[in-house]
Amino acid sequence: MKKNILPFVLPFEDTVKNHNLNLKRKQIKILQVNMGKLCNQACHHCHVEAGPKRTEIMDLATIDRILQLLKQSQTIETVDITGGAPELNPNFKYFVSEIHKLEKKTPLTIIDRCNLTILFEKGQEETAKFLREYRVNIVASLPCYSKENVDSQRGNGVFDKSIRALLLLNTLGYGKDGTSLTLDLVYNPLGAFLPPSQKTLEKDYKKELKKLFGIEFNRLFTITNMPIKRFLKQLEREARLQEYMNLLVQSFNPKTAENIMCRDLVSISWDGQLYDCDFNQMLEIPIHLKKNTLWTIESLEELARQNIVFAEHCYGCTAGNGSSCSGSTIKDNGG
Numbered sequence: 444m445k446k447n448i449l450p451f452v453l454p455f456e457d458t459v460k461n462h463n464l465n466l467k468r469k470q471i472k473i474l475q476v477n478m479g480k481l482c483n484q485a486c487h488h489c490h491v492e493a494g495p496k497r498t499e500i501m502d503l504a505t506i507d508r509i510l511q512l513l514k515q516s517q518t519i520e521t522v523d524i525t526g527g528a529p530e531l532n533p534n535f536k537y538f539v540s541e542i543h544k545l546e547k548k549t550p551l552t553i554i555d556r557c558n559l560t561i562l563f564e565k566g567q568e569e570t571a572k573f574l575r576e577y578r579v580n581i582v583a584s585l586p587c588y589s590k591e592n593v594d595s596q597r598g599n600g601v602f603d604k605s606i607r608a609l610l611l612l613n614t615l616g617y618g619k620d621g622t623s624l625t626l627d628l629v630y631n632p633l634g635a636f637l638p639p640s641q642k643t644l645e646k647d648y649k650k651e652l653k654k655l656f657g658i659e660f661n662r663l664f665t666i667t668n669m670p671i672k673r674f675l676k677q678l679e680r681e682a683r684l685q686e687y688m689n690l691l692v693q694s695f696n697p698k699t700a701e702n703i704m705c706r707d708l709v710s711i712s713w714d715g716q717l718y719d720c721d722f723n724q725m726l727e728i729p730i731h732l733k734k735n736t737l738w739t740i741e742s743l744e745e746l747a748r749q750n751i752v753f754a755e756h757c758y759g760c761t762a763g764n765g766s767s768c769s770g771s772t773i774k775d776n777g778g
């Protein structure tokens with residue numbers, strides 16, 4: 444059932460119609476798997492509302508069903524693993540190693556959305572080496588290269604640990620030329636504004652992180668804060684929700700709408716439900732098909748060429764240069 448969480452702006456679907464856009468899902472290339480809401484952090488803006496006390500965690504039967512569907516799939520290219528902190532799921536290493544074993548014409552790309560500090564938690568001493576062994580791409584959040592800003596959004600001490608983790612990953616070859624061990628960073632604004640140019644910010648990050656700490660990385664992804672969950676509550680507390688929604692609506696860019704990530708991605712929750720993206724998952728807006736769990740579909744291909752369920756938070760994906768789990772969705776010329 445579609446939920447109207449933000450009813451005071453022009454419905455997203457009307458905007459899509461007004462621009463004559465056809466935004467059905469195409470082929471599915473990315474399977475995004477949320478392994479649970481448990482996390483060692485509890486960041487202010489977290490759309491999952493993850494934290495150390497969350498108990499929702501993907502079990503082995505669900506993981507095995509995903510592996511079965513991946514084995515059959517002819518179109519999936521990437522498995523994007525997220526959470527919470529997915530590494531805290533006791534079956535994380537099993538899942539990664541089993542994906543790695545799947546025999547495909549082109550090996551599947553595996554992404555770990557890593558919060559960096561997890562690498563220093565008890566029991567995670569070997570995780571960084573494990574990720575290197577299985578050549579897992581790492582996408583890591585670092586909303587600023589200043590300690591004050593990172594700690595204010597992600598918690599005290601997070602910046603120093605994140606820097607230590609990035610140095611560790613560089614030592615293992617991540618982010619270094621010629622290793623093909625990918626280390627991408629994620630920036631999201633520290634408040635109710637849109638991200639700046641991804642290209643320009645990437646240059647600044649590369650310069651500053653190299654100068655200050657000797658850190659190297661591959662790409663920077665800029666992601667817009669979605670007006671849902673913790674960030675929504677923050678906007679409400681600050682009485683800035685309407686202002687922020689107006690900004691997102693006024694910044695609607697039809698070119699970004701063509702490239703929204705749900706057009707080639709499907710998201711799976713810790714309990715095996717299917718969603719158009721991780722944001723819809725957190726809002727409990729299921730895909731529009733009746734068969735909306737891992738156990739009721741026969742193959743992932745059934746989800747291709749289907750309608751996507753939109754709501755007003757979708758303006759967060761189409762504002763300015765666009766926003767997705769891989770950053771802006773149109774070519775960014777800087778400036």
Ligand code: SF4
Nearest residue numbers: 482484486489527558
């Ligand atoms: S590290 Fe990520 S998943 Fe964990 S609380 Fe922060 S934003 Fe949420």
Ligand code: SF4
Nearest residue numbers: 703705720722757760
């Ligand atoms: S919020 Fe999800 S469903 Fe909406 S446009 Fe973004 S990716 Fe698509």
